[in-house]
Amino acid sequence: MGKKQPDSCGLGPALEVIGGKWKALLLWQIHKAPARFGELKRLVPDISEKMLIQQLREMEADGIVHREVFPEVPPRVEYSITEFGIELDNALIPLARWGKQHAGRSDGQRPGKASVLAPHGL
Amino acid sequence: MGKKQPDSCGLGPALEVIGGKWKALLLWQIHKAPARFGELKRLVPDISEKMLIQQLREMEADGIVHREVFPEVPPRVEYSITEFGIELDNALIPLARWGKQHAGRSDGQRPGKASVLAPHGL
DNA sequence: TCAAGTACCGACAAAAATGTAAGCCACCCA
DNA sequence: TGGGTGGCTTACATTTTTGTCGGTACTTGA
Numbered sequence: 001m002g003k004k005q006p007d008s009c010g011l012g013p014a015l016e017v018i019g020g021k022w023k024a025l026l027l028w029q030i031h032k033a034p035a036r037f038g039e040l041k042r043l044v045p046d047i048s049e050k051m052l053i054q055q056l057r058e059m060e061a062d063g064i065v066h067r068e069v070f071p072e073v074p075p076r077v078e079y080s081i082t083e084f085g086i087e088l089d090n091a092l093i094p095l096a097r098w099g100k101q102h103a104g105r106s107d108g109q110r111p112g113k114a115s116v117l118a119p120h121g122l
Numbered sequence: 123m124g125k126k127q128p129d130s131c132g133l134g135p136a137l138e139v140i141g142g143k144w145k146a147l148l149l150w151q152i153h154k155a156p157a158r159f160g161e162l163k164r165l166v167p168d169i170s171e172k173m174l175i176q177q178l179r180e181m182e183a184d185g186i187v188h189r190e191v192f193p194e195v196p197p198r199v200e201y202s203i204t205e206f207g208i209e210l211d212n213a214l215i216p217l218a219r220w221g222k223q224h225a226g227r228s229d230g231q232r233p234g235k236a237s238v239l240a241p242h243g244l
Numbered sequence: 245t246c247a248a249g250t251a252c253c254g255a256c257a258a259a260a261a262t263g264t265a266a267g268c269c270a271c272c273c274a
Numbered sequence: 275t276g277g278g279t280g281g282c283t284t285a286c287a288t289t290t291t292t293g294t295c296g297g298t299a300c301t302t303g304a
Contacts, residue, residue: 009146009218010218010220011214011218011221013222014221017221020291024131025133037252050252050254050292051292051293053251053252053253054292077251077252090216091216092133092216094212094217095132095133096136098132099134099135099136099139100131103134158281160280171283172264175281175282195271196272196280197280199280199281245304246303247303248304249300249302254298255295256295257293257294258294259290260292262288262290263289264285264286265286266284267283267284268281269282270279272277272279273278
């Protein structure tokens with residue numbers, strides 16, 4: 001396994017970084033303005049703390065968000081988008097536009113799809 | 123449920139249509155040339171027949187691929203990309219380029235991610 | 245001393261996505 | 275009559291992802 005097929009496009013790595021139920025939404029929020037943990041919790045009320053921190057950590061590991069701890073009291077941790085994340089964000093714009101334009105054909109959902117990917121306000 | 127948040131981007135619907143382990147790869151193959159069921163099976167050898175047909179059906183329901191049965195013998199079913207699918211494909215190009223450029227930072231995978239999304243030659 | 249706020253961690257469980265394996269039906273060829 | 279091909283369908287199992295809930299550590303304020 002792990003062999004690359006000769007005709008691969010770049011969607012694999014990209015979807016690994018931005019796929020899943022929450023990451024796009026989080027990137028979207030963070031790109032609008034840096035935000036702290038609790039703030040994100042409020043902005044995305046349906047996410048559990050576990051998922052929030054998990055996704056943030058993965059996005060940090062992937063270099064698309066930056067985590068900064070301010071040694072204040074009470075403690076403050078701020079998440080902001082990186083240059084790299086901005087590039088990704090830009091690359092997502094056409095896709096977002098496509099989704100926006102064609103949102104609502106067979107809307108609601110296809111029967112049987114419970115929509116783990118982005119069931120929210122994406 | 124189903125309420126849209128005021129500041130939604132269009133990634134929700136888009137990821138619903140193209141997300142998951144196989145769809146991008148299938149769209150990629152079909153966009154290169156129309157293909158029949160058995161052909162796709164050969165082109166994407168790791169996919170099970172069940173997943174193949176399931177994803178094709180969903181993509182058909184989403185209007186990005188077209189299914190045509192030729193009343194020949196032996197039976198022939200051909201899957202081709204629709205106009206709508208081509209638009210999606212185009213919208214994916216920047217993302218694919220981003221992925222290609224930056225594939226291989228923390229490559230292999232992040233620890234603990236088993237990569238259900240596109241573990242292949244995407 | 246007790247509650248509340250901030251930013252987490254981790255065991256366990258539910259839910260969703262994907263995989264396995266078998267079978268079906270119509271037809272051809274031998 | 276039997277085996278092979280093509281395009282599925284179905285029941286069941288496994289893997290992956292997401293959720294629930296409780297706990298930690300520190301500090302301020304009542």
